[in-house]
Amino acid sequence: MQIGMVGLGKMGGNMAERLRRAGHDVIGYDRHPENSDVAGLDELVQRLQAPRVVWVMVPAGDPTRATIDQLCEALSPGDIVVDGGNSHYRDDKKHADQLGSRGIGFVDVGVSGGVWGLQNGYALMVGGDAEHVDRLMPIFQSLKPEGEDGYVHAGTVGAGHFAKMVHNGIEYGIMQAFAEGWELLEATDIVTDVPGAFKSWRTGTVIRSWLLDLLVRALDQDPDLSELKGYAEDSGEGRWTVQAAVDHAVPLPAITAALYARFSSRQEDSPAMKMVAALRNQFGGHAVASAEGQRTKGADAPGADVTPPVEAQH
Template sequence: MQIGMIGLGKMGGNMAERLRRGGHEVVGYDRNPDISDVGSLKELIERLQAPRAVWVMVPAGAPTQATINELGEHLSPGDLVVDGGNSHYVDDQKHAAELAERGIGFVDCGVSGGVWGLQNGYALMCGGTTEHVAQVMPIFETLKPEGEDGFVHAGDVGAGHFAKMVHNGIEYGMMQAFAEGWELLEASDIVKDVRGSFSSWRTGTVIRSWLLDLLVRALDDDEHLDELKGYAQDSGEGRWTVQAAVDHAVPLPVITAALFARFASRQDDSPAMKVVAALRNQFGGHAVTSTAGSVEKGADSPGADVTPPVV
């Protein structure tokens, strides 16, 4: 099958390569001319035979919207757009409606697999009509891992990215659990082989997983993670998951806590903890650390006024 691929970064480039290895003809476009097959989106469309299929792999938000707008100007009725980026499911419904006015189909597809997808295949979660999904099913079959699993037509437009959003929320929680367990083991005076402990869990335990395998791999490279800074970015899907939970009144304590933990990682000097330290000093006389690094006396030191108010 012939398909246009827009966005040839780490994910899009590998996906294009996997499709070519699977016998498909891929025409790729990227803003980087060194890796692009064509010089513009218009040229990409001209290279494809009708009915055309175009897969979009650009950042969510404004870049995706701009791409959809331009594709709408150049594609023809009967053509199809697949958004395989990390778009918000609400945006999918908007994009589908915009393209439908021109007779152009739309499928949203959440993609998981990272840099390992070229070798192992990509887990695909798509949303759209049965007709539109069938139109690009040969592409899905090649991108997915071998076997029965790895692909789902999750529902209507937006369902694919909604499922991927929840997937990433679960991923947040799992990574946070591994992270907290690692920190506790590292803090222990009893456990001498933290890396070995994690490695031992890879066989026979209920927490064995690919994430665990990847953590052990990271510890093989840097046993105590001394070369890393404790800073973790979020892609936005964790936030969308928590917001969707609020919208549907579904409690997500683990995923929400994992998202907030990432926020905390970005604070070298937490403003909230300054308030906590100040209050502990005021009501309990606990010592505080100044910005100069020195430890100052607590509020209950001689001469300090800690008389509680008369109620």
């Protein structure tokens, strides 16, 4: 199948490569010319055979809106635009209506897999009309992990991004619990092998998970996390999850507390936030702040020393 990919960063670039390895014809565009197959979106559209599919993997907000505005003018009836970024689910309806007025389909996809996705596949949460989703199934089948799970047509337009938003909210809570447990173990004189305690939990316990594996990996690299500053960003989905909970009158005390903990990390050097920062760097290659306060680039996916299970990917 032929597809255009807009945005070839850590996620988009690896997704394009996974699709190529599966035999798909991928034409990529990125604002960095060295990563791009074409000079611009207009050339990308011209290179694609109708009916076209264009997958957008650019930052949420204005960059996504500007890209969809341009594609709305360049594409033709019968084409489909896929928003695979972390857009707010409320924006999806606007984009679907905008493109639909020109006869262009729209599908929103929450994508999870981080820097490990090229090797292990991406969990996909899809929203959109069945006719559009069905056309894209060869792409989804190539991107998802092997096996039965890792893909869901979650509902109508907006459902994919809503499901991914809640996924990331849950992730906030799990990481915060691990981080607080690590801080408490570090604070006591009774436990003298904190990394060993976490390693012991990787087998046979009810909290074993890919995040626990990544936590152990982070401690192997920096046993007391002294190389990190206790500062953790939030990329938006946690805030949106809490706001959606307010809108629907659904109590989310754990997720809300985890979001507020990230806010507090920016006021002082929080030991627990060192672990949250380390985990975000491990699973998503997100940038971290060193103990000296310098921002460093996110890590690329390592070889295969920690392989996430299909059911637990970011």
